[in-house]
Amino acid sequence: GENVEQHPSTLSVQEGDSAVIKCTYSDSASNYFPWYKQELGKRPQLIIDIRSNVGEKKDQRIAVTLNKTAKHFSLHITETQPEDSAVYFCAASKPNNNDMRFGAGTRLTVKP
């Protein structure tokens, strides 16, 4: 089955700096790559997703890039704020397959 690896496991940045979280996947058939944010004690919530027919997608301060050849995708957060502190999960899934696989998560801390 699909295997998703996520790095780093923890990331600490200063407020205003950028943060980058990287994920790799094993199955070249995967074509949907969402990112979820989970604040402490809360439910995971989708923040952005990308499909394999595009290489980059932006939504205000967050962006995701996808390199299908290398089978990796990354989350970029610019101008980080303390409220960005959370655990971020990447995921990957194949067409017609409901078994979406998640990365192990990255705990991002933004220091004021």
Place this chain on the structure above:
Amino acid sequence: NAGVTQTPKFQVLKTGQSMTLQCAQDMNHEYMSWYRQDPGMGLRLIHYSVGAGITDQGEVPNGYNVSRSTTEDFPLRLLSAAPSQTSVYFCASSYGSHADSPLHFGNGTRLTVT
């Protein structure tokens, strides 16, 4: 619109006990699933359903049963709880297939098995 509602929020079981985790959604989503979240392991799929009367196994189904008698409800049953089932459980739903649609998660159930 309550979204995805899970009960209970916390539960402590003794080894061998059984229980049912409840999940209901009011968004008329066809797809529902159960995940468990363990430290350092992300979210792993236990079981999922693509519609009423249809269920299938995910990555870690052993020790769990599900049923989907209505579109709204998707309960998860632990038949004989084991300490290895200590985890946080999330129910999720999506309008389309989980393969290409955003998941809407419930608030989670923290289960401890002693």
